[in-house]
Amino acid sequence: xxxxxLARYLLxxxxxxxxxxxxxxxxxxxxxxxxxxxxxxxxxxQRAAENPATVAAYRAHYGLDRPLPVQYATYxxxxxxxxxxxxxxxxxxxxxxxxxxxxxxxxIAIGAIVLSVLIGVGFGVIAAVRRGQLTDSALRVVSxxxxxxxxxxxxxxxxxxxxxxxxxxPGSGRLAPATTAPPHVTGLYTLDALLxxxxxxxxxxxxxxxxxxxxxTLYTVGLLTRFTRSAVLEVLEQDYVRSARAKGLPGxxxxxxxxxxxxxxxxxxxxxxxFGALLSGTVLVEEIFAWPGxxxxxxxxxxxxxxxxxxxxxxxxxxxxxxxxxxxxLLYGVIDPRVRIx
Amino acid sequence: xxxxxRSGALAAAVAVVLAVAACGSGGSAGRSGPxxxxxxxxxxxxxxxxxxxxxxxxxxxxxxxxxxxxxEGDDLGTPAPGLASAYELSPxxxxxxxxLATGRVxxxxxxxxxDDVVFSLQRVIGVKGNPSxxxxxxxxxxxxxxxxxxxxxxPNAALPYxxxxxxxxIVNSKVVTANGGTTDDKDGAEKFLNGTSAGSGxxxxxxxxxxxxAVLARNPAYNGPAEPxxxxxxxxxxxxxxxxxxxxxxxxxxxxxxxxxxxxxxDQGKLTVTSGxxxxxxxxxxxxxADISTATSNQQYVSAVKKAIxxxxxxxxxxxxxxxxxxxxxTMITGSLPAGEAPKQDLAGAAAALAAxxxxxxxxxxxxxxxxxxxxxxxxxxxERLQSQLAAAGITVELAPAPVATELDNYRxxxxxxxxxxxxxxxxxxxxxxAFAPDGLIGKRANWPASAAPDIxxxxxxxxxxxxxxxxxxxxxxxxRSLNAGGPFIPLVQPATNIVTAKSVTGAAYNPIWTLDLGAxxxxxxGQ
Numbered sequence: 120x121x122x123x124x125l126a127r128y129l130l131x132x133x134x135x136x137x138x139x140x141x142x143x144x145x146x147x148x149x150x151x152x153x154x155x156x157x158x159x160x161x162x163x164x165q166r167a168a169e170n171p172a173t174v175a176a177y178r179a180h181y182g183l184d185r186p187l188p189v190q191y192a193t194y195x196x197x198x199x200x201x202x203x204x205x206x207x208x209x210x211x212x213x214x215x216x217x218x219x220x221x222x223x224x225x226x227i228a229i230g231a232i233v234l235s236v237l238i239g240v241g242f243g244v245i246a247a248v249r250r251g252q253l254t255d256s257a258l259r260v261v262s263x264x265x266x267x268x269x270x271x272x273x274x275x276x277x278x279x280x281x282x283x284x285x286x287x288x289p290g291s292g293r294l295a296p297a298t299t300a301p302p303h304v305t306g307l308y309t310l311d312a313l314l315x316x317x318x319x320x321x322x323x324x325x326x327x328x329x330x331x332x333x334x335x336t337l338y339t340v341g342l343l344t345r346f347t348r349s350a351v352l353e354v355l356e357q358d359y360v361r362s363a364r365a366k367g368l369p370g371x372x373x374x375x376x377x378x379x380x381x382x383x384x385x386x387x388x389x390x391x392x393x394f395g396a397l398l399s400g401t402v403l404v405e406e407i408f409a410w411p412g413x414x415x416x417x418x419x420x421x422x423x424x425x426x427x428x429x430x431x432x433x434x435x436x437x438x439x440x441x442x443x444x445x446x447x448x449l450l451y452g453v454i455d456p457r458v459r460i461x
Numbered sequence: 462x463x464x465x466x467r468s469g470a471l472a473a474a475v476a477v478v479l480a481v482a483a484c485g486s487g488g489s490a491g492r493s494g495p496x497x498x499x500x501x502x503x504x505x506x507x508x509x510x511x512x513x514x515x516x517x518x519x520x521x522x523x524x525x526x527x528x529x530x531x532x533e534g535d536d537l538g539t540p541a542p543g544l545a546s547a548y549e550l551s552p553x554x555x556x557x558x559x560x561l562a563t564g565r566v567x568x569x570x571x572x573x574x575x576d577d578v579v580f581s582l583q584r585v586i587g588v589k590g591n592p593s594x595x596x597x598x599x600x601x602x603x604x605x606x607x608x609x610x611x612x613x614x615x616p617n618a619a620l621p622y623x624x625x626x627x628x629x630x631i632v633n634s635k636v637v638t639a640n641g642g643t644t645d646d647k648d649g650a651e652k653f654l655n656g657t658s659a660g661s662g663x664x665x666x667x668x669x670x671x672x673x674x675a676v677l678a679r680n681p682a683y684n685g686p687a688e689p690x691x692x693x694x695x696x697x698x699x700x701x702x703x704x705x706x707x708x709x710x711x712x713x714x715x716x717x718x719x720x721x722x723x724x725x726x727x728d729q730g731k732l733t734v735t736s737g738x739x740x741x742x743x744x745x746x747x748x749x750x751a752d753i754s755t756a757t758s759n760q761q762y763v764s765a766v767k768k769a770i771x772x773x774x775x776x777x778x779x780x781x782x783x784x785x786x787x788x789x790x791x792t793m794i795t796g797s798l799p800a801g802e803a804p805k806q807d808l809a810g811a812a813a814a815l816a817a818x819x820x821x822x823x824x825x826x827x828x829x830x831x832x833x834x835x836x837x838x839x840x841x842x843x844x845e846r847l848q849s850q851l852a853a854a855g856i857t858v859e860l861a862p863a864p865v866a867t868e869l870d871n872y873r874x875x876x877x878x879x880x881x882x883x884x885x886x887x888x889x890x891x892x893x894x895x896a897f898a899p900d901g902l903i904g905k906r907a908n909w910p911a912s913a914a915p916d917i918x919x920x921x922x923x924x925x926x927x928x929x930x931x932x933x934x935x936x937x938x939x940x941x942r943s944l945n946a947g948g949p950f951i952p953l954v955q956p957a958t959n960i961v962t963a964k965s966v967t968g969a970a971y972n973p974i975w976t977l978d979l980g981a982x983x984x985x986x987x988g989q
Contacts, residue, residue, distance in 0.1 A: 156867035164514050166594040166887060168873065169902060176589035176646050209671045210507050210651060219670065275702060283706045290712030291703045292673070296498040296695040409699040411673035419672070422832065424866045 132448075136441045143437035144198070144430065148191050151426045158183065161424040162207045181207060181427070194430065203434070204427030208419055213431035216416060221435065222306025223293060224405070224412035228397035230332035235339035236390055242340065243347020243386075244379065250352060258344060265341020271403030274334045278407060281330055288330040289323070291409035298323050331408045335401060339393045346389045350382035357381070383454045391447040399436040495984060496693040497966070499715040499977070500707050503698035505671045509654040510630035511584045514591035516976055519627045521675055521696065524979030526630030526660030527685065529559050529578065529609075530621055534981070535970050537793055537889035540621040544573055544631055544661065545609075554616035554928045561607045567633040567661045568680045575603040580634035582611075583644040592628030595887065618928045622890035627975055633659040663689035663980035673698050677979065690983040701837060705961075708732065714963040717976060720837025721780025724959045732961050733969075736782040739836055739958040740791045740973030743843065743883045745770075745951040747825075750908030754878040756825050758908075760947070761818035767804055767951050768811035769854030770847065775954050778846050779838055782957025788941035789884070789897045791955050793973070796891030796924075796937025804945060804952070811854045824857045828871060829881035831862030836956045843953070844881050875906045886973055891937035895921055897950055898940070907949045917943045 158181070159174055167173045178184040181204075182193060197204065203213035246258040281288040293308055294300060301311040301320050309328060312321035354360060355378060363373045402414030413432065420428035505517040513522055529545040540548070545559040565573040582601040586593055598614040611620060623629070634642070636659040641649030658666035663685065664677035677694040699707060704716040705723045709732070724734050747757035747766060756762050772785050787803035790796045827848065829840045844860055851858055858879060863871075871877050884903070886893050896902035898921035899911040911918040920943045924936035944950060960977065962969045967983040 154867065155870065156864075157870050160869040160873055161866040164591045164594075165873075165902065167514070167591045170589075170594055170597075173589045173591075173593055208506060210512070210655070211671070216672070220672070278703065279706060283710050286710070290707050290710060291699050292697060296674075296697065296713070297496045297693065406700050407703055409673070409697060409703055411670065411698070416672060422864065422866055 132445055136445070139441060140434065140437060141195070143434060144195065145191070147430050147433035148194065151424075151429050152187060154424065156424050158207060158424045158426060181205070198434075203431040206420070206428040206431075207425045208423050208428060213427050216428065217413075217431055217435055218306060220411060220413045220416040223410060224398055224401060224414065226293075226307045226309065226328060227332045227335060227401070227404075227410065227412070228394065230328060231335035231339060231397055232390065232394045234332065234336045235343055235393065238336070239340040239343025240347050240386060242344040243349075244351055244374070246344065246348040247351035247355065248374065255348075259348075262341045262344040262348075265337045265339075266345065267341075268337070270334060270338050270401075271407060273337060274331070274404045274407040277330055277334050289326045291407075293324065293327050293410065294320070295323050295327075331404055331410055334404055335397060339397065342393060343386065343389060347382065347386050350385045351378055354378045354381045380454060384451055387447050387450055387454065391443040395436075395440050395443050398439050399432075495691050496695060497691040497715065497982065497984075498713040499694065499696045499717065500699040500704040500713040501696055501717040501976075502700060502704075503671070505675070505698070507651060507655055507671070508658070508666065508669060508675070509651040510581070510628055510632060510660075511588050511592070511648070512590040512651055514628055517696070519975045520977055520979065521666075521677070522627040522630055523662070523975035524664045524677055524694070525658040525662045525666055525680075526627065526632065527565075527662050528625050528627065528629050528631065530624040532625050532889070532972065532974070534978075535793070535972055537622075537973070538795060540625060543625065544578070548621060550618065550621060550928070552928065554618040554620075555613050557611040557613075557617075557620045558604070559609045559611070561609065563607070564684065565661055566682050566684055567636075567659065568665050568682050569633065569636065569659075570682050571633065571635065573631060573661050574634075575606055575609050577634045578609045578631055579603050580638070580642075580644060581631045582629060584632070584637075584642060584648060585629060587644040587646060588648045589646050592626065595623050595626055595628060616926065616928065618933065619888060619890035619892040623888045625974065626888055630660060630662075633661075661685070663687060664694060667693070685980075687980050689980055694979055694982075708961050708963070711963065714966050715969060715977070715982075716961040718837065719959045719961055721782055721957055721959065723837065724961060725781065727961065731964065733964060733966070735960045735962070735969060735971065736957055737971060738782065738784045738792060738955040739885075739971070740793060740889070741835060741883050741885045741956060742786050742789055742791050742952050743835065743838075743840075743881070743954045743956065744789060745827075745847065745953060746877075746880050746882070746903070746907045747949045747951075748875065748878050748880075748907050749913060749949050750875065753876065753908060754823075754825050756818075756820045756823040757878050757949075759818045759820055761814045762820045763949055765811045765814035765818060765854070766851065766856060768807040768814060769851050769856055770804070770951065770953070771806045771850045771853075772804060772953065773806075774850060775843065775846060778842055779954045779956050782959065783838075784955045786952045786955045788938075788945060789950055789952050790891055790894045790937065790941055791886070794886060794889050794891060794894075795930075795934050796894070796941060798938055798941050798945075802942070802945070808854055811856070815855055824859045825878040826861040827858045827879040827881060828861040828863065828868060828877040830865035830868050833865045835883055836958055838954075838956045840881055847881070872906055875908045877906075880906075889973060891933070892925060894937075894941075895925055897944060897948065898922075903950070909949055914947055917947055 159177055160168055163177060182190055206213050206216055209216055242258045246255045249255045282290060298320055301308060301315045301317050304311045304314050308324035309321055312324055360377055363377050402418045405412045405415040417432040420432060501517060503517045504515040506515055507513050508518055508521050510522050510526055528543045530540040531543040533541045544562055544565055546562040547560045549558045561575060567573060579601050586596050600612045602610050604610050637650045640653035655669050663680055663683050665680045667676040667678040669675045674695060674697045679689050679692050701718045705719055707713040708716040747763050748754055749758045751758045776783055776785055784792060785803050786792060787798035787800055827844055829844045831841050833840050848858055848860055872880055898904055899909050899914045899918045920940040924940045927933045927936055958971050960969050960971055965985050967985050968981045969977060972978060
């Protein structure tokens with residue numbers, strides 16, 4: 120029996136998460152098999168698909184010749200052993216594909232979310248504090264633009280202006296064509312280059328990272344500015360804030376120790392959701408910057424009925440959201456003492 | 462003040478980041494020797510010759526391996542010597558005898574032998590992969606150390622045109638066998654071959670990520686006819702919208718997937734644009750199964766549709782460089798018809814045929830892959846134009862778009878009333894187009910049995926049975942004429958292919974089978 124309430128809570132959440140992951144696999148499996156279309160038709164050539172021996176070999180190789188319940192049970196059995204199956208698109212283990220695609224996306228998503236929090240929360244607080252003034256109006260316009268401008272269009276324009284016209288940013292991809300990737304440790308090229316002491320490669324990776332990160336940042340900044348402004352405004356109306364001001368506490372103390380702390384709970388929720396979205400939904404930006412990340416992989420998998428890859432992506436995204444929710448829930452308790460883990 | 466300070470700090474941070482980006486954008490880290498960068502939209506799955514059958518895979522494999530016979534440049538009419546210096550097809554077209562070139566070596570320096578040839582071709586057959594059909598009914602045997610014999614169960618005059626396919630590349634059998642290679646479906650060498658090449662071509666595989674890029678390095682042991690011009694070739698997976706910027710900026714030297722519209726805006730003083738019709742035939746078919754549609758299976762209705770289409774209007778949609786094929790066989794392959802015999806719009810004829818058909822009030826569904834573009838040409842756009850052209854002639858069709866992955870099933874199972882698809886040659890021989898004969902591969906998808914068109918069936922069988930090249934060409938033309946007159950297929954467009962290169966690049970000619978011959982791509986004097 121675990122006596123520590125936090126440990127008990129974590130254990131319970133992990134147990135629920137395991138059930139949810141099984142649920143995710145079941146839903147993904149059912150949905151992928153409900154799609155009208157045959158993976159054989161989508162992945163074999165016209166002539167090969169007409170050859171019974173080739174089709175039979177293909178179905179046997181991917182286990183498609185077995186009844187669906189058996190396929191699902193086999194998948195779960197393999198999953199326990201860390202085997203996510205083989206991609207029909209890349210002919211590699213799905214786990215290997217994910218180990219390559221996820222760090223690529225993670226590298227731009229982490230940068231984008233850090234910048235977004237710094238800028239978006241800052242903008243939101245400023246807009247709320249200066250409500251009704253010119254600064255507020257200007258920041259609301261920035262927020263509206265960030266949310267409204269289609270990210271893929273922004274990516275294309277940014278690439279055209281900063282890379283092609285101004286030559287301030289490098290071309291597409293994660294590295295210049297002739298640059299060799301640093302030795303694989305984390306898959307994050309900037310970090311791996313630093314670990315290997317390859318400074319030129321680090322500079323090249325950082326340069327390639329910049330523009331896609333900034334493009335993704337703009338949307339999330341717009342979102343966070345809007346949510347932060349609204350959350351801060353709501354707290355500013357509370358009696359305890361008025362009391363703090365009436366007692367003569369400095370404005371900055373009221374803002375940071377009373378207002379922002381209370382407003383962080385809804386802001387944190389949005390940050391968590393935005394980070395999840397960045398990890399799973401950057402396909403068009405990845406396509407424009409030729410960034411071999413999770414979004415591109417998911418799109419290719421779906422468009423070719425690559426069921427093991429679709430399952431792998433679904434599973435990964437499900438786990439990401441579970442982890443983010445858990446972290447956000449734990450942070451609620453840190454930020455707001457009234458939230459008790461139970 | 463507070464906000465202004467923060468905004469200033471933010472602007473400074475962005476400036477610093479962009480400055481770092483600018484410093485790093487030279488991309489000089491790790492460079493050594495002349496490097497060629499090619500941007501292409503990948504459909505890559507593998508570079509194992511026995512398993513690859515995608516366009517990107519064909520190009521890469523052709524750069525790393527060699528075949529017994531090949532094609533030089535864009536000449537598809539004459540198989541040229543490759544690893545075989547000569548070949549002889551028996552009069553009954555059942556036996557192809559190949560004499561191996563002497564002195565050729567793999568990248569590890571070991572000689573290319575008849576045993577390697579037998580192993581490589583038997584492996585293609587045995588693994589039951591995508592390209593296995595190329596050698597359907599063919600057995601491979603070594604006659605002596607320098608002679609290999611291919612025997613076909615049926616007359617197979619196309620075999621010399623099939624052998625240049627990169628899927629039939631010759632691999633180093635000792636190396637592949639040592640890494641799990643076999644000649645049956647137990648073969649396990651694919652993973653090895655996706656990390657290391659084992660061929661005799663001008664380049665070797667340095668690294669491969671099927672999702673993002675392949676890097677090839679010069680093969681120092683190569684002793685073939687063309688000296689590779691580059692130490693390294695990087696082939697990157699880049700969408701066309703980005704390719705057009707990369708090649709203009711100089712980040713890449715070759716862009717392979719630009720549409721006519723994208724090419725028209727390029728500065729041809731700085732870049733070379735090589736345009737021409739591709740070997741793809743975009744076609745419309747009308748299902749002949751009365752149980753599928755009583756309208757599309759009506760011969761007068763088929764005739765009305767053929768006459769209602771504004772073919773010149775479709776070419777405008779397809780863009781500069783595209784052509785109207787006069788037959789299902791595209792212009793560059795033997796058996797194609799002269800342009801003058803291409804179907805033409807005849808609105809009066811269409812009205813008459815429609816009236817004669819008795820079809821009234823029916824709205825067949827026109828199915829097509831809505832998420833698919835071929836060389837920058839969207840099937841959605843062609844379908845919409847077709848719908849409006851047919852409507853102008855009083856023929857109403859309902860557009861039935863669907864993602865290619867799901868629609869393929871309906872197409873291959875013969876369930877589409879009308880279908881808009883394309884065909885690319887597996888090999889540049891007219892026999893590949895017997896697929897459009899009654900009971901052929903595509904004929905079946907149109908529910909078109911031999912009994913429905915005995916004359917066309919006879920024309921197809923006559924063409925298939927002949928070996929003499931001149932007579933073959935005539936008979937395939939006759940087959941195409943009969944197909945135009947009475948078949949359910951309507952050839953619409955051969956879209957253009959555009960290869961854009963920096964001025965420093967030479968020899969970038971389009972080939973329908975392997976797109977670009979990497980070994981033949983050279984560097985101009987003064988270029989890199």
